[in-house]
Amino acid sequence: MTARTTGGSAVHEELLKKRTTERFRARRLQPRWLGSGVTAQSAATWSDHDETRSTAMEITYGVEGMTCGHCASSVTAELRKVPEVQDVTVDVASGTVTIASRDVLDEAVVAHAVSQAGYAFSGHPA
Template sequence: MSCCSPDNSCSTSAASRDKKTTGVTTVYEVKGMTCGHCETAVAKEVTAVAGVSGVSVDVAAGLVTVTTGTEPDDAQIAAAVDEAGYELTGRAENLSAR
C-alpha cells in the first residue's frame, strides 16, 4: 500500500538518504513508489538491514541502489521494502555494478 493519495500527491517533503560508500552495489526494481515520503520510507527500512552501508532511492525510475560489504541477501532487502509498504520485483541486472 502506497503512502500517497490516488493522485500521487504527498504532503511530506522528500528526504534523500543517499550515502556514498564502497562495497558491492546492487540495484533493485521496486513498484509503488511515487513521492518523497516513499523514498524516505524505503531508504529507512533498507538502511536498517544488517550489512547495508548505503542506500539511494530513485522514485521516478522505481530503483533502489543498495551498497553492502558483501553480496546482499535479496530476501532481507525484499522484506525491508515490503515493511516500507512497497514491492521489490527483482534485481535490475543490467544496472547492477559489482
C-alpha cells in the same frame, strides 16, 4: 560585553562560551584518529582502513509503488536497518533502489525490508 538571555546569567553564558571555544579548539587540533580507538602505532595505516570502509558492493533492485519523496524515505529507512547496508539511493522516477553493502545481500532480506516499508519488491530491473 555579554548578552543576557532569559533564565541565564551573564557569568553562566560566559562560562558556556569559554567551554565551547575550548572544546572546538581541542577538536580542531587533535588528529582525526584520536579518540576513535585507533592507537598512535596503527595510525600510520589509517588510510588503509578508510579504503576498506569505502569499498562497497552496489546492486540495484526494482521497487514498485513509489511516487514521492516520502516513499523514498520509507524505503531508505527500512533498508538502512539491514546490518550489511552502508548506503541507499532511491530513484522514484525509475522505481529503483541502489544499495551499497559490505557483503553480498540476501535478496530475500532486501525484499522483506521493502515490503516492511509498504512497497512491492520486483527484483533486478530489466
